[in-house]
Amino acid sequence: MAESITPSNIFKDQGRGAAVGRAGGDWKYKFFSYLLLTMIAFTMIVPFMWMLSTSLKPEKEILRRNVFPVEPTLDNYSEVINETDLPLWYKNSFIVAVMSTVSVAFFDSLAGFVFAKYNFPGKRPIFIIFLTSLMVPTEMLLIPWFIMSSNPPIGPTWVDTYWGIAFPGVITASGIFLMRQFMQGVPDELLDAGRIDGVSEFGLYWRVAVPLSLPAIGALCIFNFLGNWNAFIWPLIATTRSEMFTLPVGIQQFSSEADTPWNLIMTGASLSVVPLLIVVIIFQRYIIEGIALTGLKG
């Protein structure tokens, strides 16, 4: 189990249905496949090109019908960076995403380890309660979370704090389930040998189970980061001051005035999307294989 997520073995397995090569008379089918795929791929890229192209247009060109800027300029970028709170939103999104990803990586893998490798009274009911929480849509919890955040049991309000934005996602049931599946592949002999050598139970998790599950933990971290970076509905509710907005909330609030500053919105969108796309392109193999193997949805 632990090795099965290593990069590329799922796509390497050519013995199975991969690229069913039919002999002869096939080139027509292939030709049309390439033609159609190229056309569809084009529609996938066009909105991104439009976004970038608009972000480089001077204001007077926005309402014109030219697709590419006649006089490209970086004015929109300097305006967005210097005159809006976008740099703060960037920082907030980053802090929240890192916070919850670190927490998820630790707690989900620890809980997964316990469910995979320990026997204790109440194990089944606890696991089932964790899993059934997946059936409840987050939308149902938003209002209670908001009430709880406004009047927390201890300390001042959680509204407009990093913890307030991050708390619903610091431990995830899907992550625990995924980690349990992988940790089941950690050999019991290895753990028992460790016990005989006097390794503590936490040491077994940290020095044996975690290193063996690093690929799974990596996939979990990538999805979790993406999910938090793009999260919208809860950050929208959990923040009221512009200084605490995350990127999606900030971009949504750009246009509260009567007219829509299209060039600034497209610039903000470019700034929020492009760095992530670069990261995704670098790690695409791990992400795509991670989804294929786990069925996780960002």
Add this chain to the structure above:
Amino acid sequence: MKLTLAKKKVVWAYIFLAIPIVFFAYIRVYPALFAFQMSLHDYNPLAAEQPYVGFENYEKVFEELGKRKSQTKSAFQNTINYVLLGVPIQLCLALAIALMLNEIRFMSTIYRIMFFLPFVTSTIAIAWVFRMLYQPRFGLFNVILQLVSLPQQPFLRSTQQALPSVLALVIWQGMGFAIIIFLAGLKQIPRTYYEAAEVDGASRWHTFRYITLPLLNPSIVYLLVLQTISFLRMFAPVIAMTEQGRGGPLDATVTVVLQTYREAFQSFNMGYASSLTVVLFALILGVTIIQLSVTSRRIN
């Protein structure tokens, strides 16, 4: 006191699970129960008290649904339209693309990345991009229509075209995920089946109909359930693509979740909003159960 190894392990298991147990109890289970409880009260956080009203909020939901026209009714009707149109179109497109991708070798990784990019993009950011593409006069779609001498379209500004326009973005954005799941499913089909079909001289359509489709059933069921749920929960695209995030024009695009958000956080009718989320929860649960039992029975 000396503990046996088995007992020591039990103690450690509980120590390791302590924080997750508290978390799930307090952040997941308690709020879910709290939502049910709120739905039985006239819950307004700004009011002095929150009187118990029994099932009045639910009665109000059904009363609104029975009216000839109401925002709640539009929200439910639109949400059902999004699901009934969006899920089949998205899955058929994704399956067609996955079948084509599965047969090519050259450049297949590049295609896969391109289809996948929208899925990892922020919905809010890309929905605003689409909103601009749909604009009259300077939006790309109308620019193209003019180039080929077709009449200009209002898209998001028309009560008829707004819902399909929003839906197009959602289908476009979520397709990459379905493609990957389908591709993974296709890789699991043993190649020998196709070789046997080829020897028998089966046509492409027959091979697809009698080998690929039945063996792909697990991926199809999985995606049907997952995508239905995600269309039922639609929120961000509508708030980003409509005037002031109202789900207009004339409630033509409003969804259940957007309606809930507006009732709870703009009108502070949190009791009524909670009852809407409970109905949504029941809907999601029902759809999941029906789809799982129907689809698995048909194949067996």
